[in-house]
Amino acid sequence: MHCGEMGSRWGFNRTVGQMYGLMIINEEPLTAVDIAETLNISRGNVSMGIKELQSWRLISVTHKPKDRKEYYAPAGSIWDMAIRVFEERRKREVDPTLSLLRDNLLDEPSTEQETYAHKQLLEIHDLLETVTEWAGELQTMNPENLTTLMKLGSGVSKVLDIKDKLLANNS
Amino acid sequence: MHCGEMGSRWGFNRTVGQMYGLMIINEEPLTAVDIAETLNISRGNVSMGIKELQSWRLISVTHKPKDRKEYYAPAGSIWDMAIRVFEERRKREVDPTLSLLRDNLLDEPSTEQETYAHKQLLEIHDLLETVTEWAGELQTMNPENLTTLMKLGSGVSKVLDIKDKLLANNS
DNA sequence: GTATAGTTTCACTAATTACTGAAACTTCAG
DNA sequence: CTGAAGTTTCAGTAATTAGTGAAACTATAC
Numbered sequence: 001m002h003c004g005e006m007g008s009r010w011g012f013n014r015t016v017g018q019m020y021g022l023m024i025i026n027e028e029p030l031t032a033v034d035i036a037e038t039l040n041i042s043r044g045n046v047s048m049g050i051k052e053l054q055s056w057r058l059i060s061v062t063h064k065p066k067d068r069k070e071y072y073a074p075a076g077s078i079w080d081m082a083i084r085v086f087e088e089r090r091k092r093e094v095d096p097t098l099s100l101l102r103d104n105l106l107d108e109p110s111t112e113q114e115t116y117a118h119k120q121l122l123e124i125h126d127l128l129e130t131v132t133e134w135a136g137e138l139q140t141m142n143p144e145n146l147t148t149l150m151k152l153g154s155g156v157s158k159v160l161d162i163k164d165k166l167l168a169n170n171s
Numbered sequence: 172m173h174c175g176e177m178g179s180r181w182g183f184n185r186t187v188g189q190m191y192g193l194m195i196i197n198e199e200p201l202t203a204v205d206i207a208e209t210l211n212i213s214r215g216n217v218s219m220g221i222k223e224l225q226s227w228r229l230i231s232v233t234h235k236p237k238d239r240k241e242y243y244a245p246a247g248s249i250w251d252m253a254i255r256v257f258e259e260r261r262k263r264e265v266d267p268t269l270s271l272l273r274d275n276l277l278d279e280p281s282t283e284q285e286t287y288a289h290k291q292l293l294e295i296h297d298l299l300e301t302v303t304e305w306a307g308e309l310q311t312m313n314p315e316n317l318t319t320l321m322k323l324g325s326g327v328s329k330v331l332d333i334k335d336k337l338l339a340n341n342s
Numbered sequence: 343g344t345a346t347a348g349t350t351t352c353a354c355t356a357a358t359t360a361c362t363g364a365a366a367c368t369t370c371a372g
Numbered sequence: 373c374t375g376a377a378g379t380t381t382c383a384g385t386a387a388t389t390a391g392t393g394a395a396a397c398t399a400t401a402c
Contacts, residue, residue: 025291115199120196145328149327149331157316
């Protein structure tokens with residue numbers, strides 16, 4: 001069961017990773033007590049972990065009839081999970097960076113030193129913006145197209161060439 | 172100068188982020204002492220930070236004639252920087268996850284429970300592998316093509332349709 | 343060689359982050 | 373309304389991670 005530890009590399013802490021790993025591996029939804037006992041962690045810690053996973057929109061809660069317990073399970077498919085982790089990390093890492101950069105770009109540079117700094121910040125800002133916009137668009141594409149695109153790999157360049165030729169012919 | 176703090180979100184700790192921010196903002200290369208004084212951190216801490224940044228392949232060291240000091244500056248363009256952070260994070264986060272998954276997939280499942288777990292792990296593994304392979308291929312593409320691709324955004328699906336039609340015609 | 347100007351290391355301390363468990367809270371059946 | 377079965381909160385503690393600074397180390401000029 002220790003394999004859940006790999007989650008520790010993915011933006012949440014060790015126990016939260018283990019908790020989620022456990023849910024993924026188990027076909028049946030689990031109760032908070034199941035989790036606490038399997039992982040040998042305190043009940044309170046599980047509660048906090050659940051909250052964290054919910055903030056990542058990674059789990060769904062169900063109830064069994066005649067039972068007051070809450071049952072937790074991963075929300076959606078593995079693919080959904082990846083999208084969400086990706087999205088949330090963008091929100092937590094990239095977006096704050098972007099707004100910090102924007103704030104700084106508002107100040108007009110007065111010295112030469114500042115002009116250079118300004119230029120550099122602008123470059124970072126634009127790069128980050130392009131990349132995240134693009135990533136956002138990829139996410140809205142349907143999964144099949146995305147898979148095609150990925151299978152294509154570096155063949156993408158060839159397709160782009162084809163496109164250019166088509167446009168040239170049409171004009 | 173506190174704006175360098177945003178680096179704290181990007182995989183290294185606060186001071187290392189500040190150090191790198193400082194180098195990006197300054198046109199001229201800096202010495203270890205410059206950095207320590209500007210950021211009010213100890214000389215030893217700077218040395219460790221330099222080491223860390225070097226392990227990310229993010230800085231280059233130069234020497235001035237008649238001067239024994241080492242001068243540090245960001246290695247390469249902003250674009251290079253992004254590629255490197257991306258690549259290094261893949262190495263540190265994704266690759267270990269993949270090899271952990273592979274290890275686990277070697278064990279043949281014996282119970283039904285394990286069969287399910289096995290299936291889930293396989294799915295995660297395949298997804299991660301596809302995505303990282305693709306990301307790797309994107310990196311080898313020349314920047315212009317990449318920009319075209321990004322500008323295209325979700326229009327990519329249209330190009331793929333065109334490609335499919337072309338292939339259909341050729342057959 | 344040796345004095346000097348620099349860098350690196352590392353044991354120690356500080357700061358941050360994660361975990362525990364008991365108490366407070368919620369919900370619902372009877 | 374009561375209490376049983378559950379969840380959440382949070383103050384305190386443990387564990388981890390980051391930072392310091394003095395001592396050890398290196399390289400070079402003379």
